[in-house]
Amino acid sequence: MTLSFSQEPKARADTAASLGQRTATGSPMIQVAQLDKIFEGGFHALKNVSLEIQRGEIFALLGPNGAGKTTLISVICGLVRASSGSVRVDGHDNVSDYRQARAMIGLVPQELTNEAFTTVWDTVSFSRGLFGKPKNPAHIENVLRALTLWEKRDNRLLQLSGGMKRRVLIAKALAHEPKVLFLDEPTAGVDVELRREMWEVVRQLRDQGVTIILTTHYIEEAEEMADRIGVILGGELVLVEEKAALMRQLGRKELTLHLDQALDDVPAALAGHDLALMEDGHALVYTYDVTQQEEGTGIAGLLADLEATGIRVKDLHTRQSSLEEIFVSLVRERA
Ligand SMILES: Nc1ncnc2c1ncn2[C@@H]1O[C@H](COP(=O)(O)OP(=O)(O)O)[C@@H](O)[C@H]1O
Ligand SMILES: [Mg+2]
16 A cells, blocks of 8 residues: 555655645644643543654554543643643644644544444545635545545445544544644554554655654554654653664563572672572572673673582573563553
8 A cells, every 4th residue: 555645756745745744943743741631520640741742753652541642642632621731733832722733633533433424535525624624635535545445435434344444534634634643542453454554554644744643552563663652651651762762672681590599699709790689589680781792791701600609500591671571560660
């Protein structure tokens, strides 16, 4: 599937510009400052969230169910009013300058909420009209073709498969040529093949200059898609990191040495190695960086020093930390 808003390659740059190609200004596309949301009834759903999203990036907001992902994007999109704090979209305050801010945004909601009896063409065209944009059948056609919905344009929504309905939601969100697209759990409950296709669509949109913010509770989705990852837990943004930096952390490995006899402390002779005593002194855990090709892992030196101390190793195994473990340990820390 190819996603191009223009049939002619030459015209592509113009289209990308109209879709919000990274502009010369360099200012963030989204600026969220000290957001709090306390729902009626007192539930504190967002706690002092500050975040900047750069133009043209894919940002993944990762968090378990109930963490506050939908609330955060609903506040940014102006659908839910913050209790305090502010949001700017392309420089427009999303309360005092609501219309301009909202016009920048396309939102693909978490829930499938389509009018069953409308046709694909009508529902997508209508979405554009909601933003007061003049009719532009050529743009609607490009969007539908890009999402492989063109053949289905006269179908009623109730005739479509779940995957097709999701595409329609994306098409609706793109109808008014937004500069930034929010996708709230775009692939929750979709099969693997469709998930791959959705990822491809998102990448192509980014290549067209659209800033993408997606929420997900699938770690591999964040890992696969994002330029940066924000982790939200219990309404707090606990981590915002370049994916590449997280990947370097993924490069850390652990070697666990199960000992014949328990130790009280890490022996002084081994102090030069990054060791921790675990399992009531029955295991030594050595952490090392697999990305340090030149200096080596240090395992050979460690084993030689161990031998010299006379400590007997019964068994050993290695494991690699993953984003999942980082995530799980963050969740546990906060629990
Ligand atoms: N309108 C509301 N009133 C009260 N609590 C709400 C409301 N909407 C969401 N919540 C609560 O806020 C928390 C975050 O919800 P949500 O943002 O939907 O989480 P996520 O999208 O990460 O799964 C949840 O505990 C949810 O029950
Ligand atoms: Mg949600």
